[in-house]
Amino acid sequence: LLVSKTILNEYLVAGKEITVKYSIFNVGESAAMEVSLHDDGFQKSSYDIVSGSTKAEWERIAPETNVSHIVVVVPLTAGSYNLSYAQVAYKANAETNDFQHGYTSQVGEIYVAQRRDFDRLFSLHLADWLIFCAMTMTTLAIPYSLYNQSRKKYEQQDLAAAAQKKAKSL
Amino acid sequence: MTVTAASKTTKQQKITKEEELLLQDFSRNVTFKSSIFFYVNALIVSTIPLWLFWKIHQMEPLEFGILWVIMTLVSTWLVSFAYRNSKFVLKHKFAQKREDAVAREVLKSIPDDKKMPKKEKDERILWKKNEVAEFESTSFAIFYNNTLYIFLIILFSFYLLRSFNPNFNYILSVASSSGLLALLSTGSR
Numbered sequence: 421l422l423v424s425k426t427i428l429n430e431y432l433v434a435g436k437e438i439t440v441k442y443s444i445f446n447v448g449e450s451a452a453m454e455v456s457l458h459d460d461g462f463q464k465s466s467y468d469i470v471s472g473s474t475k476a477e478w479e480r481i482a483p484e485t486n487v488s489h490i491v492v493v494v495p496l497t498a499g500s501y502n503l504s505y506a507q508v509a510y511k512a513n514a515e516t517n518d519f520q521h522g523y524t525s526q527v528g529e530i531y532v533a534q535r536r537d538f539d540r541l542f543s544l545h546l547a548d549w550l551i552f553c554a555m556t557m558t559t560l561a562i563p564y565s566l567y568n569q570s571r572k573k574y575e576q577q578d579l580a581a582a583a584q585k586k587a588k589s590l
Numbered sequence: 591m592t593v594t595a596a597s598k599t600t601k602q603q604k605i606t607k608e609e610e611l612l613l614q615d616f617s618r619n620v621t622f623k624s625s626i627f628f629y630v631n632a633l634i635v636s637t638i639p640l641w642l643f644w645k646i647h648q649m650e651p652l653e654f655g656i657l658w659v660i661m662t663l664v665s666t667w668l669v670s671f672a673y674r675n676s677k678f679v680l681k682h683k684f685a686q687k688r689e690d691a692v693a694r695e696v697l698k699s700i701p702d703d704k705k706m707p708k709k710e711k712d713e714r715i716l717w718k719k720n721e722v723a724e725f726e727s728t729s730f731a732i733f734y735n736n737t738l739y740i741f742l743i744i745l746f747s748f749y750l751l752r753s754f755n756p757n758f759n760y761i762l763s764v765a766s767s768s769g770l771l772a773l774l775s776t777g778s779r
């Protein structure tokens with residue numbers, strides 16, 4: 421059996437879900453029996469398990485087939501974490517009683533970013549922009565309307581005077 | 591002799607008042623009331639972008655409070671400097687534009703039966719023209735500079751300096767925007 425452990429997320433953020441995928445490939449000629457997967461890498465102090473389980477079992481994995489298992493976890497705090505390998509145990513064929521043990525690939529060190537750093541990059545902040553626009557409009561609309569009131573008054577007077585002059589000349 | 595002395599003093603007073611108006615017209619200095627008005631407006635417009643830095647750039651007020659206060663004060667001074675300069679340039683333009691309309695308005699307001707010397711009429715027109723030009727130039731200077739400042743802050747903070755650390759982004763955006771505003775206001779047109 422070849423077993424891989426991968427993280428499907430592009431960005432790892434504290435308080436946001438991380439999807440971990442375990443893929444088991446049977447590259448042998450016989451079916452693997454009583455396959456069990458066990459991952460101790462997600463301590464309760466650092467992670468909440470939102471969906472799935474860190475333990476999984478399959479009665480039989482046929483030759484030249486693969487299976488996968490997903491766990492969704494949420495890191496509680498930002499910082500560096502070491503995601504080590506998970507353990508796999510299985511019987512090489514139906515006749516044997518001996519279990520073989522193996523390990524998945526390692527993800528290695530991961531960096532979980534602060535929520536605010538992620539929000540700064542990706543959140544739309546629509547409400548924040550709307551509030552900013554409302555505040556800005558006040559500082560722009562008031563002086564402009566004061567200027568415009570005065571301008572209109574005197575420009576209208578100029579127009580009226582010009583019209584009167586034209587009427588007189590006719 | 592007393593009558594002659596009195597009329598000479600009145601003439602001197604009239605000339606002084608006219609000169610005072612002309613001096614006011616051509617001086618860059620603003621009255622204390624105008625100064626306070628400019629500073630208050632500049633403070634408001636310098637404070638508004640802090641909302642963006644707090645909510646979008648995620649700068650915490652408690653952490654960056656002192657920096658915000660310092661930069662806001664610097665920006666307030668520079669923006670009010672820009673207001674003063676812009677107002678000075680605009681006042682002359684508006685005074686020229688409104689001359690005829692203001693003169694008509696003042697002459698209309700004088701009752702026909704009241705006989706007023708030409709000099710007094712001219713003084714009233716000059717005073718009113720100054721008042722209108724002062725009002726329009728002040729309000730337009732504030733509007734124009736506020737618009738330009740907000741535009742520059744957004745340009746610097748969200749485009750030119752977006753990859754910078756929020757701290758440097760804030761300092762450079764505010765300094766550049768208010769500095770550029772002050773610099774542009776020193777132009778004569």
